[in-house]
Amino acid sequence: MIRQETADDHRGVREVHARAFGDDERIPGLVEALRVAEAPSAPMSFVATVDDRVVGHVLLSAGRLDAPRRIVDVLTLSPLGVLPEFQRQGIGTRLVAHALAAADGQGVPLVFLEGSPHYYGTRGFEGAVAAGFRSPSLRIPEAAFQVARLSAYEPWMTGTFVYSEVFWTFDCVGLRDPEA
Numbered sequence: 001m002i003r004q005e006t007a008d009d010h011r012g013v014r015e016v017h018a019r020a021f022g023d024d025e026r027i028p029g030l031v032e033a034l035r036v037a038e039a040p041s042a043p044m045s046f047v048a049t050v051d052d053r054v055v056g057h058v059l060l061s062a063g064r065l066d067a068p069r070r071i072v073d074v075l076t077l078s079p080l081g082v083l084p085e086f087q088r089q090g091i092g093t094r095l096v097a098h099a100l101a102a103a104d105g106q107g108v109p110l111v112f113l114e115g116s117p118h119y120y121g122t123r124g125f126e127g128a129v130a131a132g133f134r135s136p137s138l139r140i141p142e143a144a145f146q147v148a149r150l151s152a153y154e155p156w157m158t159g160t161f162v163y164s165e166v167f168w169t170f171d172c173v174g175l176r177d178p179e180a
Helices: 008-020 024-038 091-105 165-171
Strands: 002-004 044-050 053-066 070-083 109-114 145-149 159-162
Touching: 002 091, 008 024, 008 044, 008 053, 008 070, 024 053, 024 070, 024 165, 044 091, 053 091, 053 109, 070 091, 091 109
Parallel strands: 070 109
Antiparallel strands: 002 044, 044 053, 053 070, 053 159, 109 145
């Protein structure tokens, strides 16, 4: 089952990311900071549960697109995590689909991420550079920088994607291997 995260889920979400990423601090800390960060829009956070246990989590948080006409509020899909013993069962795919549908329903034009093009390319994302966007960091391999264009997207919306300050504070920019 996929549903909106509640405060009661925080411990389970921390476990998901600590185990999925093999890091007890950076990614769980990023999630905790994004939940409370000042932003133009509140984060959207969803959990996947099996028998009431949190086994997966995805977070959409505010970002910006520095477009020629004006700044555009967009979202960042990060992180996405599934407990190792529940991976390769379609849970991550369902979390991504749910997150993109929620963003589309809120009128968000674009969702950006860093990740495997092999994984996300079949889940609604495409190479952002080829689609007319500039990366926020030289540390992000071109293949890993991806975007999903949603219903509110308009062709003039091109430019440079800008992560929220929290991603920079936690050094969570440019850390993904595009071939993973």
